[in-house]
Amino acid sequence: MSAAPATSLLRPEVLASLSSLELVARSAVEGFFQGLHRSPRFGFSQEFAEYKAYAEGDDPRFIDWNVFARTERTYIKRYLGDTNTRLMIALDVSASMGYGNGAVNKLRYAKFLAAALAYMALQQHDPTGLIAFDSKIRSYRPPSSRTGSLSAILHSLDSLEAGSQTNLDESFRQLREHCQRRGLVAVISDLYCDPEALTRAVQPLAWRGHDIMIFQVLDRSELAPHWEESVLLEDVESGQQIEVSPDYLRTTYRQRFEAHLARIREVAARHRADHAMLVTDEPLDRALREYLMFRHGAGR
Amino acid sequence: MSWLAPWFLAGLAGIALPIWLHRFARKTDQKHQFASSMFLEASEIRRNRRREIRYWLLLAARVLLVLLLGLAFAGPQLRSRVLAGPQGATLHAIVLDTSMSMHQDGAWQRAREQANALIGALKGADRAMLLAADYRLRVLQEPVFAGDAGQLRAALQTLEPGYARLDDGAMVAGTAARCPTAPGEHLVVHFITDLQQSASPLRFADLAPPPGVRFELVDVAPPKAANLHVSGVREDARDPGAVRISVDGDAAALAKRELVLEVNGKQVERRPLKAGQPLPLEERFVLNDLGPGEHRLTARLEPADDLPEDDAYYALLRHVEPKVLVIAASNDGDDAQYLRAALGALPQPHFSVETAQPGELAKRQLGDFAAVIVSDAGLLSGTPADALAKYVQGGGAALLTLGARAAQLDTIPVSGAKRARGDARQQADQPARVGEMELSHPVLREPGTWRQVRFLKHVATVPPAQAHVLMRFTNGTPLMWEQAPGQGRLLVFASPLDREWNDLAIHPLFVRFVSEATAWLAGTRVTAASGTVGAMLDASNLRHGGAQVFDPRGQRASMLGDGDLRWVPELPGFYELRGGGHSDFVAVNPDPRESRLAPLDQQARDRWLALQPQPGAAPVAVAADSGSERLVPVWFWLLLAAAALAFLEPLVANYHLNIRREQRA
Numbered sequence: 001m002s003a004a005p006a007t008s009l010l011r012p013e014v015l016a017s018l019s020s021l022e023l024v025a026r027s028a029v030e031g032f033f034q035g036l037h038r039s040p041r042f043g044f045s046q047e048f049a050e051y052k053a054y055a056e057g058d059d060p061r062f063i064d065w066n067v068f069a070r071t072e073r074t075y076i077k078r079y080l081g082d083t084n085t086r087l088m089i090a091l092d093v094s095a096s097m098g099y100g101n102g103a104v105n106k107l108r109y110a111k112f113l114a115a116a117l118a119y120m121a122l123q124q125h126d127p128t129g130l131i132a133f134d135s136k137i138r139s140y141r142p143p144s145s146r147t148g149s150l151s152a153i154l155h156s157l158d159s160l161e162a163g164s165q166t167n168l169d170e171s172f173r174q175l176r177e178h179c180q181r182r183g184l185v186a187v188i189s190d191l192y193c194d195p196e197a198l199t200r201a202v203q204p205l206a207w208r209g210h211d212i213m214i215f216q217v218l219d220r221s222e223l224a225p226h227w228e229e230s231v232l233l234e235d236v237e238s239g240q241q242i243e244v245s246p247d248y249l250r251t252t253y254r255q256r257f258e259a260h261l262a263r264i265r266e267v268a269a270r271h272r273a274d275h276a277m278l279v280t281d282e283p284l285d286r287a288l289r290e291y292l293m294f295r296h297g298a299g300r
Numbered sequence: 301m302s303w304l305a306p307w308f309l310a311g312l313a314g315i316a317l318p319i320w321l322h323r324f325a326r327k328t329d330q331k332h333q334f335a336s337s338m339f340l341e342a343s344e345i346r347r348n349r350r351r352e353i354r355y356w357l358l359l360a361a362r363v364l365l366v367l368l369l370g371l372a373f374a375g376p377q378l379r380s381r382v383l384a385g386p387q388g389a390t391l392h393a394i395v396l397d398t399s400m401s402m403h404q405d406g407a408w409q410r411a412r413e414q415a416n417a418l419i420g421a422l423k424g425a426d427r428a429m430l431l432a433a434d435y436r437l438r439v440l441q442e443p444v445f446a447g448d449a450g451q452l453r454a455a456l457q458t459l460e461p462g463y464a465r466l467d468d469g470a471m472v473a474g475t476a477a478r479c480p481t482a483p484g485e486h487l488v489v490h491f492i493t494d495l496q497q498s499a500s501p502l503r504f505a506d507l508a509p510p511p512g513v514r515f516e517l518v519d520v521a522p523p524k525a526a527n528l529h530v531s532g533v534r535e536d537a538r539d540p541g542a543v544r545i546s547v548d549g550d551a552a553a554l555a556k557r558e559l560v561l562e563v564n565g566k567q568v569e570r571r572p573l574k575a576g577q578p579l580p581l582e583e584r585f586v587l588n589d590l591g592p593g594e595h596r597l598t599a600r601l602e603p604a605d606d607l608p609e610d611d612a613y614y615a616l617l618r619h620v621e622p623k624v625l626v627i628a629a630s631n632d633g634d635d636a637q638y639l640r641a642a643l644g645a646l647p648q649p650h651f652s653v654e655t656a657q658p659g660e661l662a663k664r665q666l667g668d669f670a671a672v673i674v675s676d677a678g679l680l681s682g683t684p685a686d687a688l689a690k691y692v693q694g695g696g697a698a699l700l701t702l703g704a705r706a707a708q709l710d711t712i713p714v715s716g717a718k719r720a721r722g723d724a725r726q727q728a729d730q731p732a733r734v735g736e737m738e739l740s741h742p743v744l745r746e747p748g749t750w751r752q753v754r755f756l757k758h759v760a761t762v763p764p765a766q767a768h769v770l771m772r773f774t775n776g777t778p779l780m781w782e783q784a785p786g787q788g789r790l791l792v793f794a795s796p797l798d799r800e801w802n803d804l805a806i807h808p809l810f811v812r813f814v815s816e817a818t819a820w821l822a823g824t825r826v827t828a829a830s831g832t833v834g835a836m837l838d839a840s841n842l843r844h845g846g847a848q849v850f851d852p853r854g855q856r857a858s859m860l861g862d863g864d865l866r867w868v869p870e871l872p873g874f875y876e877l878r879g880g881g882h883s884d885f886v887a888v889n890p891d892p893r894e895s896r897l898a899p900l901d902q903q904a905r906d907r908w909l910a911l912q913p914q915p916g917a918a919p920v921a922v923a924a925d926s927g928s929e930r931l932v933p934v935w936f937w938l939l940l941a942a943a944a945l946a947f948l949e950p951l952v953a954n955y956h957l958n959i960r961r962e963q964r965a
Contacts, residue, residue, distance in 0.1 A: 257339055
């Protein structure tokens with residue numbers, strides 16, 4: 001592992017070769033930070049903020065024992081990140097997320113992303129939770145920063161499989177019940193839904209004061225499908241079979257897809273949500289960068 | 301429409317296969333999963349349906365292919381009505397004479413040409429069939445229309461004349477029965493023959509065709525043919541070391557001919573024949589150093605004449621003198637003397653006769669004798685009776701006559717027959733005549749004279765259940781019967797051969813009866829070892845068990861079972877019967893009447909033709925526009941269409957595959 005360039009570890013096909021999600025998350029995040037250290041533009045890290053006198057209820061793990069040795073007083077070391085918020089990862093596990101033609105399908109890529117986000121957030125002591133949904137909530141883990149939270153989240157991610165159709169209205173209605181306190185909500189989905197439905201889903205969250213990040217995960221073949229001859233395509237969610245011509249896929253389909261993306265971005269912008277489109281053959285660093293920048297902005 | 305093999309129609313169920321395959325194929329169309337169809341054009345569904353329509357075309361092609369194959373194998377025949385001419389339809393029966401005389405110079409070639417000409421003249425609703433006539437009448441090709449004349453020509457091409465005799469009367473009688481005419485169809489028999497005079501039946505009236513049948517004679521005999529043939533080979537009665545060969549035929553064929561004698565395949569003498577000498581002639585050949593046993597003699601005329609098939613004559617010569625043991629009470633008794641005289645008078649076969657007392661039976665080596673004749677079965681008792689019974693059981697043969705001594709016994713020795721009781725025993729002392737007889741038995745060849753024999757007394761007996769009674773008195777009492785104890789033969793005659801009980805000995809029949817009975821018992825009948833081509837040959841006198849029959853070419857001709865030892869030889873030469881560890885030969889020659897090539901004179905031909913009904917006197921009135929139905933087979937066209945479909949099907953399927961064979965770029 002050490003012989004490989006650090007950023008190469010963020011490539012999906014490399015991450016896919018790792019045995020566990022924890023290793024994936026650690027490799028992705030540490031590789032990402034190593035890349036950041038070489039760049040003076042990004043000085044944000046686990047930046048020291050202040051010392052705070054230890055009080056009951058504080059986690060004794062965070063006592064700075066060097067200070068105690070010098071002063072015989074117990075202080076807790078606090079960082080800038082500690083001032084921020086809880087992170088809720090909303091992962092779409094609908095059937096369409098199981099689609100993919102490359103080494104990593106969309107759901108697996110989304111799992112990598114969710115694992116990396118959870119790892120990074122828990123490193124900064126952000127309470128992190130996970131909600132998996134398709135037509136309804138499939139898995140829920142409340143936000144927590146306690147020891148073992150990462151393992152629990154990773155275990156939940158590991159056990160997730162692509163399910164049925166997407167129903168944002170129902171899923172986000174249940175999500176809102178679990179996100180009573182303000183925080184950061186990271187939605188990871190391919191967003192094959194009506195943009196109005198997305199509006200109905202995120203608008204209540206935004207109004208409640210949540211910061212929303214939308215990671216739209218797509219496969220390259222969805223962006224630019226290419227077939228030499230007519231092909232019979234089957235919708236993995238509805239089972240509908242349609243024979244389409246190569247000409248149509250080259251022209252009309254792409255136009256419609258671009259229009260759909262534009263409307264998704266518009267919905268996100270309207271609700272001050274951050275939208276990042278991720279393609280499964282791209283490294284994870286862009287997604288993590290988006291997250292850090294957004295978190296930094298949200299935490300201030 | 302009719303079907304040759306309607307069971308093949310069950311194969312039409314195979315239509316379900318392509319239908320099922322298409323359903324299955326539709327469900328397993330090659331398709332690719334895609335994340336979402338929300339951006340796909342709805343109009344593409346219509347294009348998908350168009351492809352299904354093309355699949356239906358492929359399905360239709362495949363169903364039609366199975367349908368055509370099933371129908372073709374079922375052999376459909378369409379009924380096609382063929383209009384007859386103003387005289388109605390006619391069935392032409394082309395009968396070819398395949399007797400031996402058709403081998404004569406050019407006759408068969410002309411017969412074929414005439415038959416081909418008749419086939420070629422076939423037209424309209426007329427049909428034709430082909431038959432071959434010699435000792436039997438064979439249908440070579442059933443009636444066909446002119447369109448199928450090729451079948452007639454093919455059957456004609458493989459036909460060759462044989463070596464048997466043709467009787468024109470038998471042919472006329474059999475032809476009408478073998479020719480299945482349709483309603484309203486005339487039957488015309490075209491008889492292609494060399495019109496031998498010797499082929500005429502004994503009764504000229506037998507040549508009269510059945511009603512409604514018209515005969516046309518096609519003469520293919522050469523204008524003039526001279527034939528000479530060997531008519532017989534027999535042992536010289538005065539000199540057993542010599543044979544006499546008879547030659548008969550046309551004197552014109554005598555010139556520059558030689559008579560060749562072969563013994564066991566080796567030429568022993570070649571003798572030129574003198575031209576101009578009267579026929580038949582007889583030549584005597586002396587056979588030196590001819591050892592004991594059976595010898596195959598072939599008398600051949602060389603060079604060949606117009607009919608070479610009868611130039612050779614085959615005969616078997618037995619240089620064996622079967623020994624016969626006569627058991628009598630006294631060597632000087634009437635019965636012993638009569639038997640010795642009768643057996644000694646036979647020129648052929650020549651028996652060596654010994655006479656002995658009953659007490660000597662146990663001392664004699666009975667296996668050396670071909671037969672044992674007992675003048676009175678009542679003489680046998682104790683050890684002699686046991687010895688004779690053992691001899692017969694082991695394959696020997698015996699003739700028992702029942703006399704005064706036997707009349708005193710309740711059970712006849714060796715035979716096991718019981719003395720009759722009641723009226724039959726009382727009638728045994730009354731004069732009686734012969735009544736019922738088994739005429740087919742070789743011992744009883746002259747039934748007429750048997751009824752002239754007067755029996756003053758006889759021994760009334762009840763033969764064993766397995767006995768076969770050959771002769772009975774008018775009152776039903778058995779006079780003679782045959783038994784087969786073990787492997788042997790036993791004849792029992794219920795009256796002695798002296799003159800006290802009957803006058804058989806003074807009838808000419810006596811010598812023949814004794815010789816036939818002894819020869820049959822000994823299995824040495826000369827006539828059994830010879831036969832005629834085309835005539836039933838019975839080998840029961842030669843052997844007792846089954847045998848394989850090999851023809852003169854060495855090919856197996858027949859398999860004879862234990863019960864039936866008859867077959868019909870079809871080739872001249874020596875037939876060999878193999879079985880039971882030994883072989884027997886039978887000499888087979890053509891019927892000598894086939895060698896007489898003299899044709900039927902014109903007067904006889906006219907009389908023959910006058911026997912048939914005059915033209916216009918057809919028994920069945922036929923409408924001018926009547927026709928017959930012809931069955932036209934259509935399987936060929938169905939198979940042709942199926943082959944075309946089989947060629948097109950991959951093209952259509954490949955066209956569809958062009959759409960289905962999508963590959964990601």
